[in-house]
Amino acid sequence: MSQNTPSKLEKMLKAGHQAVTSECGPPRGSDPEAIKEKAQLIKDHVDAINITDNQTSVTRLCSLASCIHLKLAGLEPILQMVTRDRNRIALQSDILGAASFDIHNLLCLSGDHQSFGDCAQGQNVHDLDSMQLIQTVRHMRDEGKFLGGDEIKRPPRMFVGAAANPFADPYEIRVPRLAKKVAAGVEFIQTQCIFNLDKFEQWLNEARDRGLLEKVYILAGLTPLKSAGMAKYMKNRVPGMDVPDEVVQRIAGVPKEKQAEEGIQMCIESIQRLKGVDGVHGFHIMAIEWEEKVPEIVESAGLYPRPKLD
Amino acid sequence: MIVANGKPLEEIIAAVKDRQKILVAGCNECVTVCEVGGTKEVGILASALRLHFLNQGIKAEVGETTLQRQCDREYLVQARETVEPYDIVVSIACGVGCQFMAEEFSTQPVVPGVDTMFMGGALERGVWSERCQGCGTCLLAKTGGICPVSRCAKRVLNGPCGGSTKGKCEISKDVDCAWQLIIDRLKALGRLDDYETLMPIKDWSTDRAGGPRKRIKEEVAS
Known part of the structure; x- marks a missing residue:
């Protein structure tokens, strides 16, 4: 399959390998060492690293600058970009800024509502939505033009991703929604954290029936649980999250000091099960403030060493 | 309709203090329907202001009027004789009515007595919801x-x-x-x-x- 961009992630997927990505959240300050250190912990075990964009609407060092730090350190960043904070001028401008540093992966998101964060009194922008951001970057890349129609000198060369949540409501449009993102031009998907594997596989089957899995690479999103408390919090408090009772019961069933270990084990088992599933092209491991555990998970799940690309 | 919500009385009092002749001006349109700025609410706000001045021992006159539409110059022109004797107008029409009032009476201060919120409708008595x-x-x-x-x-x-x-x-x-x-x-x-x-x-x-x-x-x- 021909390469659309110089993205290492794209190369990995098109070579038929199972890709591994993970993510790092930037610090709440201007010291770049924190993000560089997190990235160094996982760099040999993943193919690309997402940098979150002011996640949960809490103001942080920006995703673009963090990606540049990673790129300069020789790593492969995935720039997350939300439509909450920037209009179409700023979005296109930041895409070009990222492209000027040869950042080759973009994840298009709408972003959590600002009421969750530290600027609840702020405006939100949402000039475009996440699907329209996918269209925008594909237009810039493939047509070499701005939204306004003018030509771009040295267009961005970005592998375009988006999120998908197989568990959010209403379920009946979960697959049509994926179809819509594919029609908008998305090339890879990183899913919401999967705890309900049966439901995820059902979603995948329906997507396969519609022929979507031949058009988009799905990276299954997984988060290791640190404790029974975290499992319950995610089950009850995080919008769009599906944590089945048996998952909570399993982690709650071991002594507190063993729960983190159990959570890692559960994550590894999930990867092992999903590795054989048709249409799963890799894994996106979201170890929230627990990046140091990513190497262990990747190794134990049989995804290490990472394939070398030419 | 345009839906508004009454401002806290303290805020209105702070805006009209040191004035002797205060006119509370309502509107017969949207704000009457959403029960925040019609004749009835003009009466309630005027009474509350009078009570406040009485308690403070301040001599002030509070007048009342309700226009057919504050967002319509035709009615504002007709209200000139009513409005001009006052030192300040508290408009409890929407932000449009308040501004039209201020534009028409350019030398008189006009302050809002409501916060204008949205275009919407009533879901039930006393509950309004945004639609546009x-x-x-x-x-x-x-x-x-x-x-x-x-x-x-x-x-x-x-x-x-x-x-x-x-x-x-x-x-x-x-x-x-x-x-x-x-x-x-x-x-x-x-x-x-x-x-x-x-x-x-x-x-x-x-x-x-x-x-x-x-x-x-x-x-x-x-």
Whole structure:
């Protein structure tokens, strides 16, 4: 399959390998060492690293600058970009800024509502939505033009991703929604954290029936649980999250000091099960403030060493 | 209608202090219907102000009037004799009425007695809900008659976002997810296939973003 961009992630997927990505959240300050250190912990075990964009609407060092730090350190960043904070001028401008540093992966998101964060009194922008951001970057890349129609000198060369949540409501449009993102031009998907594997596989089957899995690479999103408390919090408090009772019961069933270990084990088992599933092209491991555990998970799940690309 | 909410009395008092002749001016249109700025509310606010001045031992006169429409010059001109003797006007019409009042009586201070909130309707007695933000390019034909611009917290045109849970918005269990409503409605209309049509990038120049708007109907404008 021909390469659309110089993205290492794209190369990995098109070579038929199972890709591994993970993510790092930037610090709440201007010291770049924190993000560089997190990235160094996982760099040999993943193919690309997402940098979150002011996640949960809490103001942080920006995703673009963090990606540049990673790129300069020789790593492969995935720039997350939300439509909450920037209009179409700023979005296109930041895409070009990222492209000027040869950042080759973009994840298009709408972003959590600002009421969750530290600027609840702020405006939100949402000039475009996440699907329209996918269209925008594909237009810039493939047509070499701005939204306004003018030509771009040295267009961005970005592998375009988006999120998908197989568990959010209403379920009946979960697959049509994926179809819509594919029609908008998305090339890879990183899913919401999967705890309900049966439901995820059902979603995948329906997507396969519609022929979507031949058009988009799905990276299954997984988060290791640190404790029974975290499992319950995610089950009850995080919008769009599906944590089945048996998952909570399993982690709650071991002594507190063993729960983190159990959570890692559960994550590894999930990867092992999903590795054989048709249409799963890799894994996106979201170890929230627990990046140091990513190497262990990747190794134990049989995804290490990472394939070398030419 | 335009829906407003009464300002706290302390804020109104702070705005009119040191004035001897105060006029509370209501409006017979939207703010009467949403029970915040009609004749009845003019009376209540005027009484509250009189009571305050009495308790403070301040000599002040509080007058009352309700215009047919404060957003209409025709009625403002007719109100000139009523308004001019006063030192200050507390308008409890919407922000439009308050501004038209200030424009008409350019040497008199006019302050708002309500906070104007949105364009909406009554769900039941005493409960009003937003329905329109006047974006200038109506999308309702494409979304089953439910507006994602005014009713989605992220005005997502290709929703729902990942925060939709059991029909509710991620910002509050009291807020319906607009996209859940749109999907339910498209289904009821037998049009769920329309969901998959990508909504194109919107031209927001007809919205607030394009600057203050004006409509001219050529055949009647002079």
